[in-house]
Amino acid sequence: MERQNRQAGSxxxxxxxxxxxxxxxxxxxxxxxxxxxxxxLLGLSTHVIDVLPEIGGxxxxxxxxxxxxxxxxxxxxxxxxxxxxxxxxxRPFLPADDSGRINNLHLSDQVASVSQRADGGFAVATxxxxxxRCKAVFIAAGAGAFVPRTLNVPGLNDATHVPSNVHHYLPxxxxxxxxxxxxxxxxxxVAGGGDEALSAIIALDQVPTDARPALLxxxxxxxxxxxxPALEAxxxxxxxxxxxxxxxxxxxxxxxxNGRVTALQVLGPDEQTRTLPLDQLLIRQGLSPKLGxxxxxxxxxxxxQVSVSPDTFESSIPGIYAVGDINTYPGxxxxxxxxxxxATLAAHAAAAALRPDQPQHLQYTTTSALLxxxxxxI
Amino acid sequence: MERQNRQAGSxxxxxxxxxxxxxxxxxxxxxxxxxxxxxxLLGLSTHVIDVLPEIGGxxxxxxxxxxxxxxxxxxxxxxxxxxxxxxxxxRPFLPADDSGRINNLHLSDQVASVSQRADGGFAVATxxxxxxRCKAVFIAAGAGAFVPRTLNVPGLNDATHVPSNVHHYLPxxxxxxxxxxxxxxxxxxVAGGGDEALSAIIALDQVPTDARPALLxxxxxxxxxxxxPALEAxxxxxxxxxxxxxxxxxxxxxxxxNGRVTALQVLGPDEQTRTLPLDQLLIRQGLSPKLGxxxxxxxxxxxxQVSVSPDTFESSIPGIYAVGDINTYPGxxxxxxxxxxxATLAAHAAAAALRPDQPQHLQYTTTSALLxxxxxxI
Numbered sequence: 001m002e003r004q005n006r007q008a009g010s011x012x013x014x015x016x017x018x019x020x021x022x023x024x025x026x027x028x029x030x031x032x033x034x035x036x037x038x039x040x041l042l043g044l045s046t047h048v049i050d051v052l053p054e055i056g057g058x059x060x061x062x063x064x065x066x067x068x069x070x071x072x073x074x075x076x077x078x079x080x081x082x083x084x085x086x087x088x089x090x091r092p093f094l095p096a097d098d099s100g101r102i103n104n105l106h107l108s109d110q111v112a113s114v115s116q117r118a119d120g121g122f123a124v125a126t127x128x129x130x131x132x133r134c135k136a137v138f139i140a141a142g143a144g145a146f147v148p149r150t151l152n153v154p155g156l157n158d159a160t161h162v163p164s165n166v167h168h169y170l171p172x173x174x175x176x177x178x179x180x181x182x183x184x185x186x187x188x189x190v191a192g193g194g195d196e197a198l199s200a201i202i203a204l205d206q207v208p209t210d211a212r213p214a215l216l217x218x219x220x221x222x223x224x225x226x227x228x229p230a231l232e233a234x235x236x237x238x239x240x241x242x243x244x245x246x247x248x249x250x251x252x253x254x255x256x257x258n259g260r261v262t263a264l265q266v267l268g269p270d271e272q273t274r275t276l277p278l279d280q281l282l283i284r285q286g287l288s289p290k291l292g293x294x295x296x297x298x299x300x301x302x303x304x305q306v307s308v309s310p311d312t313f314e315s316s317i318p319g320i321y322a323v324g325d326i327n328t329y330p331g332x333x334x335x336x337x338x339x340x341x342x343a344t345l346a347a348h349a350a351a352a353a354l355r356p357d358q359p360q361h362l363q364y365t366t367t368s369a370l371l372x373x374x375x376x377x378i
Numbered sequence: 379m380e381r382q383n384r385q386a387g388s389x390x391x392x393x394x395x396x397x398x399x400x401x402x403x404x405x406x407x408x409x410x411x412x413x414x415x416x417x418x419l420l421g422l423s424t425h426v427i428d429v430l431p432e433i434g435g436x437x438x439x440x441x442x443x444x445x446x447x448x449x450x451x452x453x454x455x456x457x458x459x460x461x462x463x464x465x466x467x468x469r470p471f472l473p474a475d476d477s478g479r480i481n482n483l484h485l486s487d488q489v490a491s492v493s494q495r496a497d498g499g500f501a502v503a504t505x506x507x508x509x510x511r512c513k514a515v516f517i518a519a520g521a522g523a524f525v526p527r528t529l530n531v532p533g534l535n536d537a538t539h540v541p542s543n544v545h546h547y548l549p550x551x552x553x554x555x556x557x558x559x560x561x562x563x564x565x566x567x568v569a570g571g572g573d574e575a576l577s578a579i580i581a582l583d584q585v586p587t588d589a590r591p592a593l594l595x596x597x598x599x600x601x602x603x604x605x606x607p608a609l610e611a612x613x614x615x616x617x618x619x620x621x622x623x624x625x626x627x628x629x630x631x632x633x634x635x636n637g638r639v640t641a642l643q644v645l646g647p648d649e650q651t652r653t654l655p656l657d658q659l660l661i662r663q664g665l666s667p668k669l670g671x672x673x674x675x676x677x678x679x680x681x682x683q684v685s686v687s688p689d690t691f692e693s694s695i696p697g698i699y700a701v702g703d704i705n706t707y708p709g710x711x712x713x714x715x716x717x718x719x720x721a722t723l724a725a726h727a728a729a730a731a732l733r734p735d736q737p738q739h740l741q742y743t744t745t746s747a748l749l750x751x752x753x754x755x756i
Contacts, residue, residue, distance in 0.1 A: 041448065
């Protein structure tokens, strides 16, 4: 089972109240967001859960600013723009409260288990203690949960206990500015040599003086980066100014104390092992998709994809649907346009299964007063 | 067989040169346009044929300005906007020449026959004399060909001979301005009582004085219209000014002379039959979908839909695909989002069938240099 790292300072929320809803969508990528929209149009409530800290899935995590040309009716957009448009479209069903929080969208969390309930529904539990009771589950998990690559060091990638000062995502600026979560005057090591690591170093250097780490170290195995030239130039300049240290080598061990890492042992290019003391360790080595816990739910899989029926996109477990890149069926092509269709048919199939007594009369958003009402237009 | 009315003054183009292309798409609605885009991405050339004088199919013909809310990533658009965006997206494969003409988009024409050729390809012939040789045909004809409703009068709806001065579409303003096609000083009857008829009357009243018909008559069965109040108010004002005559009654006969209608016999509400002489008759009674000639091509149909396989969207005739509202398969929902998926899979299936020796390696518009080249980006 994959374990998601906690945000600094957050307590274990083991006793959250149980949420009751019609459906759970696993994945807030483009297809998961459109799944929520289609479910909403059909009058089914939903909670969306995603392991990443942002909506948009792979599109935003891997190529947020790259152009996409093949979304029907959208000659050109970036992954980030597409995700924002899909969220705007699903807004009637993923409403934000006054503080901007969307209460049925759960980011930075990962579904740990889905179990069948006696009433025919499902209990969905997350690694952060969320418990959701629902009637149908939609897996829109793309290539799987995109989880950060960690360091291959004993004590750091033990799934049952991640040290509290090891991070894979940069805390939000307001968190760093906040005294309790602040990294002010601390020794911070950023591990990695790609865009993610270099942009994190730059962001940490730019926090206001009273919140700035005292020592910023970039740890990478060699003095060459795989990053945008502009980012590299900025970091080289920070090194030249003495604002950032570069430590070269491969981490070989970690000193642990009271559930925290206090130092890393690093084997340098000179074959010497050095000890780097630290207060916070930010591992920025990119994301890697993991199929994660769903391999254990008993669904029929084929080459790590969930086998589905092409008329309902239901898996071999009735009530669990799979849409987008995670599924497979004859003719499957891994394109977003196909995932949108799959989400549409899956929503209609679920609505028919959950409301067998109601006529399944197709309504159009152009003309249906009921759909206009659900969209909040009237 | 449906017969499409000719534009005023156009000669019978019976000896047009044969066009050779990879594919023919029947229908320039949203799904047909996206079909052309997907075929282009896969390196297959195409000619698109539609019975309507404009792109956009039913979306533009029936509800051009009504909002659509369920196109993925497009929270709100009108039918006309969607069609324009899809044309813009398909532009690399439907390029306009200097005069703005798209040489592989054939509007106001209708496919009359599709016949298998000895080489395994198809010969597509239209009612206007277009002959296209291709390797695969994509039927994206929606509810069928949207053909104008005509008057139920002997001599007017004879499929083998439509009088040359009977029209169902208003000629373009530049055609009316042009001396050869001009309706200047002529007696023009517009038949109908809906938006289409009233807006045609207004447009004809507004042509410059030297091109204006001498007599403009609106022919409708009663003195009540089913039209936008603003349109009705404008036409009532034109009547009050004596610029437009209103003739009430049901046409019961037509006088024909040298392939032209010279007068209509109209049975009035007073049970009297009157004769209305005319130079041009414009019938504006809306559009009605007709499945048309494709019922005779030998494909398996199910309740007037083309039965297709859901992994290729191929019909029972190899090489003829059907996508969008015209097809049926288990789970089918008649939504645009589904048609876009179907067009995508059909394009890939056709490419695989036409190029069996080439590896079918899925490429993404975000990253593929080959696709960027085909899109004209590099």
